[in-house]
Amino acid sequence: MVATDPEGQSTRDDPPIELKTASELVRFAAKLEADLARAYELLAERYPQGREVFLSLAKECKRNKALVERVYSEVVSDALETGFSFAGLKVEEYELALAADQDYAAALREAMGFELKLQEFYAAAAERAKPLLADLPRALAELSRKRDERRKKLAALLEG
């Protein structure tokens, strides 16, 4: 029933369909950012023509991960609706999987798709986090907004 993950934690093999608690949400957001950072690092290896942009996006993903974890840790309170605010956020709608073998243009389009997914994820999470202290929904909304800029950088590579 229980397996251990690389961070020394264990994971249940029957993940829930929906995220419900703030703790789950933050862990999932951190995982998305970490997955995306790894994906960009891989793209940087595969496609030298976009290397600089990919690496900067990867670096930003790592900062995003740190931001969401820090804000949660700073505002979490037993008195707020951390356990009851995130109903309806479905994990499978936002999970990322980088295709193994594709050309540069297809890889860029896929990355833009990932950014869109994260934009939607953070927007939905920010909306649900409204009952919590303002810092968390504000951080989530900011992480959603950032995706436009990131998509533009990828689009510029595609056009260039």
Added chain:
Amino acid sequence: MALLEEPIKEPLELKNYIGGEWVESESDRVVEIVNPATGRLIARAPISTAEEVNAAVEAAKEAFPDWRRTPPLARARYLFRLKELLEEHFEELSRVQTMEHGKTIDESRGETRRGIENVEVATGIPSLMMGSNLEDIASGIDEYVIYQPLGVFACIPPFNFPFMVPLWFLPYALATGNTFIVKPSPRVPISQVKLAELLEEAGLPPGVFNLVHGGAEVASALIAHPDIVGITFVGSTPVGREIYRRCGEAGKRVIAQCGAKNFLVVLPDADLERTIPSLLTSFFGNTGQRCLSGANLVIVGDRAFYQKVLDRFAAAASTIRIGYGLDEAVQMGPLQSKDGKERVLRYIERGLEEGAKLRLDGRKVELIGDYPETCFLGPTVFTEVTPEMTIAKEEIFGPVACLLRAGDLEEALEMIHANPYGNAAAIFTSSGKSAREFQYAVRCGNVGINIGIAAPMAFFPFGGMKGSFFGVLHGQGREAIRFFTEAKVVIQRWF
């Protein structure tokens, strides 16, 4: 999602911390601390002897003169070091609370954060403790007030917030130059031991902080001890009232924060979408085991509105995921003990006997994961409750919501005022006028407006009225500073 790693692998043998040393108790009486979710033994704590209580008081008394002379800024620096250590150990401290208490990891982290916030506020002691003066109260004569520490204080906290409650008092007591003894709840002493380890690591001088394990006898010995100048207590009303009486007779200071029966009032103009998560948090957060938990949900308006709120509330409550709090998917953990669960079960039976109806029966509980049901109970929603029923009057301290109906806000206020407690109350409305009227009239120490848990931040006092509080000054913030200091007024003239 993740089942977080347990920080306690083997049962701990807990010791007292007296005069800067970890001391094994001479007592042969031991309390076993069991993880309420898994049923596994996680620690053993002694019931300390009278000699050990005396030794703790003696150590604290001995440490007081030097500590008092330590400049406030230097005392604050110990708290800055403590704050850093608490941040470093944030996750471990939170997981320990979940293991000993049963609450979810979100709730434990929230408790850790609120505890740290009190340390942060107390670091401002050079400003907070400052007195005031006035020149020329008569020609050539000046007058000023200075605030001085009193001596040795003791803290008797409850089981429901094992880490946070002592921190409503401890940082302020130490910052003002007093010395301190904590007697943790024998049901959940581990996180206080962890806190003591961090205070030791912060380099606090021996005797400034002490910890003695034990139950009611140890608490009683501390209250009676002639060298203890004041007590802070959080727990039940009968015990709080008795402590208040004994401290009053002995001329000791006391803060006694006690039981509660909190009313949440929903008006027809409330934003229900936002209100429901707040209600869930209030009634079922911490498995209903907090003095600020919602107990009675008063729905104001006609039968149709009552039904609408009931349907939405019960539907949302029925989806709450119950299990071990270290599983991040879990929204509600077990009750802290088997006894606590049995007490709640007796109230459920009583409610049914007195004619209330169960819309949601928590006795049929479905758990996430394979755990013994010993301490678990699901969200329970009673309808057709009237104010004179036992379940509407007495503190249940579990995940039980009692729904009542009132014709208007005035009737809702009458219900609240007929109850002997006055800890917290909340109103859900989009009308500023109604909210203002409620805030003005309600006789409760902590009021929520569209907030289900009206928990004061560390820089505000933690209120309480009627049978929920005995004392004058409250814990946290400036009131705590006043509680732990004595005003000395000086009038001076020079010839």
